[in-house]
Structures are given as C-alpha cells and as structure tokens.
Amino acid sequence: MPLSSAFASYAAATPLGAASVLHQPYTPARVSVESANAAVLAKLHADLAAAHLGGGSKAVMRHRSRSKLLPRERIDAILDEGSPFLELSPLAGYDLYGEEAVPAGGLVTGIANDATVKGGTYYPITVKKHLRLQEVAAACRLPCLYLVDSGGANLPRQAEVFPDRDHFGRIFYNQARMSAAGLPQLAVVLGSCTAGGAYMPAMADESVIVAGNGTIFLAGPPLVKAATGEVVSAEDLGGAALHCATSGVTDHFAEDELHALALARDLIATANLPSAPTQLEADWEEPLYPAHQLRGLAPLAPPSPPPAASAPPADSSSKGFGRMYGQSVGVVANAGVLRSDAALKGSHFIQLCCQRGVPLLFLQDIN
Template identity: 50%
Template sequence: MLLRTQLDVSSDTFTANQEHHEAAWRAVADVIRAHKAGGSPKAAARHKERGKLLVRERVAQLLDPGTPFLELSVLAGHGLYREFAERDSDALLTERGPCASGGVVTGIGIVAGQPVAVMANDPTVKGGSYFPITLKKHLRLQAIAANFRLPCVYLVDSGGAFLPMQEEVFPDREHFGRIFYNMAQLSAAGLPQLSVVLGRSTAGGAYVPAMSDEVVMVRGASAIYLGGPPLVEAATGERVSDEELGGADVHCRISGVADRMEKDEASALAAMREIVATLPRPHAATPPHPPQEPLRSADELTGVVPVNPSQPYDPREILVRVIDAGDFVEFKPHYGVTLVCGIARIMGFPVAILANFGPLDAAAALKASHFVQMADQRRIPLLFLQNIPGFFVGKAHERAGIARDGAKMVRCVANASVPKLTLVVGGSHGAGNYSMCGRAYDPHLLFAWPSAKVSVMSGEAAASVLTTIKTAQYEARNTSVDQAQLASLRQKTLADYAQKSEVKYGSARLWDDGVIAPRDTRNVLGLALSALASGLPPQPTTAWGVYRM
C-alpha cells in the first residue's frame, strides 16, 4: 500500500499548525542550547584555562570524524536543584538550573567504525559531582548499552557523589553502587567497559575506572583515589598531592589500576580509539533494503499536528513523511480503526508500527495484541507513535471487556522480545501510555516531540473529576456548592497539569530519552534502528506461535 497525503499543505490551518509547532520547537531548542553550554561561564573559563577540553569537545574527539552522535537526555536536570544554583543574570540559565544536562553527556556514537555507548562527566557542573538525576542518566545509558549490546566508553572527570544530597545518591538499590554492579554485569555479558580518566576520579567514582576492562590516564592531569588529599589528611594526618596519591604515574607504574598513560587529553582519546579498534566487530548494520526517501518532506511534519491537542488527526500523515517511499503494508485497516498498524521501512530497516488515531477500544486492543505477537515472531522491531487519551470508558465498553482486552495488549507489549522504540507526538495519558509502550514498558529508546503531553489524564479530565468529587462532598453534607471554590480548584488543577505534563518537565526527569525536532524524526529513528541491527536476538523467546485475537 502506498500512502498518500490527504492534507492541503497550502491551507491556512496547515500554516497555523506549522507556525505553532515551529515556535514550540524554537523554545525547546533555546533551552537545549543553554544545557549544552555546560556549567557556569566562570567554571567553563577555569576549565579551559587549565588546558582542558569541554565535555562535548572530548566526545567529538573520541568519535569518528563526520559520524553522527545520538545524544540522549540533553534536558536532564532542567529546573531541578535550584537551591544549589549560583545567581545568574541570564534568564535561560536561571530557568535551566545548576545541573546542565544532568551533569553528564550520554549517547550512542561511532568509534573506530563501531557503535558504542558514551558517558562523559561534565566537570564544569559542580566538579562533575553526581546529583540524583546524574545517577539516573548514567544508569539509563547502561541499560541502553545492555539492550543495544554496545561497548561502553566512560570519559571520567568526577568528584563523586554530590555530598549535600548523599542520601539520594548513595544507599539505595538504584543509587551509586548500581553503576559498578552494572559494569560487572555488562562485562560478563561480553560488552567491554572502557575508561579514559581526564580529571579526578574520586571516592565511589574511582570504581568506574577500577571496574573497567582497560583504563587510559593523562600524566599530570588525571587522578584516581578512593579518598582525596583532604580526606587522607583528616584521617591519617598525611599530606599528599593528587599526583602522589593517585596520579597516572602511580597507577600505570605501581598499582596497576590503569593501563596506559598519555601526555594530554587528545593523546588519551586517540589511545581509546585504538583500544576500541581491537574489539570484536559486531554484525554489520547494513540495512537489508536500499534506503529510499519519504514521499513527502519532513519539514511538513509540524503542519500535520493540530494546534488543539484534543483534535484527532490521521497518523498516516506522519508516516508518509518518515517511512521509505510511502510503502506501508497496513494490518487490519478496517478493524480497530482507532489504531493504525503496519510494516514499513525506515532508512532500509524494517519496522512494525503502531500509531494512535484516537482512544483504544476492545477491537483496537485485540488488533494490537495480534500485530505485536506477529512482529515478535518475525523479529521485526516495534515502533509506537503515541497520541492517546487512553482507553474508551463507559458502561458499554466495560461490559464488552475493555479491561480484559486492554490487558491482553499490555501483556503482549510487555513480553515482546524484539527491540521497541517509542515516540510521543501528542498526548500520552492513562493506560494508553502503558499499552503503547511508555517508560514503564522498557522501550529501548523513547523520544518526544515538543507537542508531547504526558500525565495520568488530560488537565481538562482531571479538573472535571476533581470538581465532580468536590461537588459530591458538598451534597453529602447537605451544604450549598461553593462555586468560587470549584472554579479555583479547576484553575489550579489546569495550571498544575499544564506545567507537569509539559515536555521539558518530563524530559528533565528522564521520562524520555530526549526531545527531538519533528523534522529530525526519520534521522533519529534511522540511527536507532541501525544501532539495533547488530543486537537482534536470533529467535523468538516464546515456545508457541501467534495467537489470533
């Protein structure tokens, strides 16, 4: 089936949609630039004065020239920990807060021709210390490395835990110790753990290089120690310098903690490229089909989505601007029509797509269950395009078993063993978030457009529910309804949901792996599918075939 657009791209409505969503992306892009600036200008200047590269300069020198870097979660930490921020006259930096990009840069890139997972501490952000969100972002990258079966390269320059928040980063299961547990597990799974120490690696952070398969250090600039000079002096009275305690010479000549010693950062990063070049090569990620351009321009994507988020639109209008040549083999096109399912290719890679066209009913849930099982059996990665208010509700739907059939869909999505990618293009509410592979269902990657709204229900629905409950409370007490209080409750709820369902709020907390420009959707998905191509399991994990739903 060849998809064709039904939209008039010259219409006033299309133009209004474009203007609205382009403005939304520009606002997000401004905030992304503020995060990519790193720590305070003073901290960046001090770092450069020491002859050191900024964190993204380090990453760029590590990667193969001219290759793309899929940076993840740039907005991590946005607006968090403002009580620890320095005063700043720049409004965007004040809004951003002190933890730019969560204090670490993470992503998937190409080193010596091989895809790798990269984690780089930003020492201009509180000396590379770990805030709670820093830790969450580091652990997320390790989960991605496990799912994609990628080697990990750590560019270490960290003071360890952010001490004023130690109770939120040290003792629990998913706290600092989990990094080292994961490193042990990943190494045991055949995924190399490699470190370049470019500054201090202190306290718990010292275990990142210590747990690595190979370690490169910089003479006179990097150090590894469990207790730094101030702690050593306090505990033993011994006065030592960084270099004497844990410098490159100590660890490469005496302790054996590190393996290579280089004269400067550029040489150390080049040495890591040499090490990566010795690793076993993955399966070639060559697409099985020649890539073909979409039938429509990606620049039109912002005109597809209505300004009003509650207004439905045909998701095929997104697909025709993303998939190869508009070629879409649709599954059950006349059944369960509030969900569009089908097989397509993106940059030559096959993908099984589920895209919302309104709330899910029982038929749509059963259709999805059938389709997900079939894709899993055929080893085709799944792509979920979320724009969903949830499941249909009401007496007729409950009696028809919407909970039972929705649970089938949720079970199939949860147990699918092929890679899963999720893109939130609009609303993502209630059980619809779960059934369409939201964060709790471990998609390999989850991205969002600026138009994304994630919450248990829409603000309007929440306001209606809460005012209905409040009205019932008045009636139960046989008192007159306070309309002013109801109006105040409604406005407060709408404002609260507007703030907390907005895409920057969620991305700051790692509810997604990054906010992307709609026009970049095809490139981002293509990079993800290419990286996944070498990690597909060879056979289904179930012992049965496809249950017809």
C-alpha cells in the same frame, strides 16, 4: 547529523505559505498549529544550546585553564571523522532542582562526565541517565567507553542517590555484568575521579589515565590530612605514575587528553568487536512529503463527539511493518480512546516485533 543540528534544521523549516501536507487545505487552524509548533521547536533548540554550555562560562574557563577539553569536544575527538553521535537525554535535569541548574544532568551519555557541572558529580538524574545508557548498550550489544571526570556522588543529595534498586551502585553492577557478557568496558581518566568516580576506571577491562590531570582515589589529600595528619599531593596519592607503575589500577599512561583519546580508539580497535553492517538492508527512497511540512498538520474538521455507548467501537489504532532507510520497523499509530480491543491488537503486534527483534515506532495521538 548531531541532534542539535537536526533540531536546528527542523526549526528552520519552510515559510508558512509552503505546500501543504497530503494536499491539506491551508486553513486558519493549520496556520495556528504551524506557528505554535514553530515556537515550541525554537524554544527546544534554544534549551538544547543552553544545555551544551555546561556549567557556565566561569566553570568552562576554569576547566580549560587546566588544559582539559569539554566533554563533547572529547567525544568529537574520539569518534571517526564525520560519524554521527546520538546523545541520549540531552535535556535531563531541566528545571528539576529549582534554581540549582544541572545542564544535561551533568552527563553526556556516550558516556562522558561534564566536570563543569558541579565537578561532574552525580545527581539522582545523572544516575538515571547513566543507567539508561547502560541499558541501551546492553540491549544493542555495544561496548561502553567511560570518559571519566567525576567527583562521585553529589554529597548534598546522596540520600537521593542511593535509595532504590536503580541507584548509584547499580552502575557498577551493570558494568560487571556487561563485562562478563563480553561487552568491553573501557575508561579514560581525564580529571580528578573521587569516591564513586574512582570505581568506574577500577572496574573497567582496560583504562587510560592522563598525566597531571588524571587522579583516582576514594578520598583526596584534604580528607587524608584531616583523618591521618599526613600531607600528600594528589599526584602521589593517586596520579598516573602511581596507578600505571605501582597499583596497576590503570593500564595505559597518556601524556595529555588527545593522547589518551587516541589510546582509547586503539583499545576499541583491538576489542575484536563484531563488524557493524556497512550496507543498508534494502534500497530506500526519500519520503513522499518533506518531514518539515508535518509541522503544520491540523484537523480538517472539528472533533466529532464520542460514539454512543450502544454503538460498536471503532478500532482506534493501526499497526503494521514498514521500512525506514532500509531498516524494517514496526509502526503503531493511534488516535482517540484506547479501548480493550485496540490494546489487545497492539500488545500482540508489539510481542511479534519483540520476538523478531524489530524496532518499534509509536505515533501517539491518544487520550
């Protein structure tokens, strides 16, 4: 289920009078908590919907006038029908640059640039989001498919894009390292890819370019004219015919976007990737209590004062192994103050999970 649908289902939970969780009395405190959480979830769903609108109606109309799909439409076209897509950091850039809106950080991590947001250029948060996706892909041994429609770094903020170790250039470092490690790096050029946007398809193991819309160059025709006086079209400077037939930067010529995405599916099919497991590790059952009822959990009694310093501290955390949908997971749950004994216990359990390759679930309620 897409994240937006999951949040929508969660926000549209049962009425306030529904059955309590763990037979908890229906107290005024629970009514207050459930109402407050319902409002927070409704706002979250609204913010996610707003982020999915991209750069606004004018930018979307201009984008579509060039016979170009929106980034999430491109992702839908390339995935298996009915396959879920987990979008990372969908609210990246939220209220980060004041009145300068950057919905979803201008990047849908799967990875697809959103050209309706500042021409697909990279803000500092866009770089962080891209690097996070590469980190996840490397850890999970996943190939990377870059749907590129980007003008490179956002020039007014380039001083913030290049300053540290995890900066714009790290994207290409990761791309080279992952390719060397046998993780395919594939790119589809769907628009004008300038400067930093040109490096991704150039460094990819294989790349596809769309005729007419797709271009790759470090500087576009206006800069060429300003620097040399030469007048050249974008297509002649870095179009599909040039890069497929002359420069060799791209490998596959696509007539349109849907053709390009179909070619990308073929590239994935021939990448000789290890087969993903099709069966869960074990049989599983639905949880005892519906997840949406957790929205109303509230303390049964007022919080008690902290124990006196002379009293032996209670361990404020619990750890253990469990299963979710047949997948083994380690669970760390805590409440109260994190003391040294609980921290030692938790760190040992986390090391154990890392050693065994078991994913961790943290249930946090701590000072």
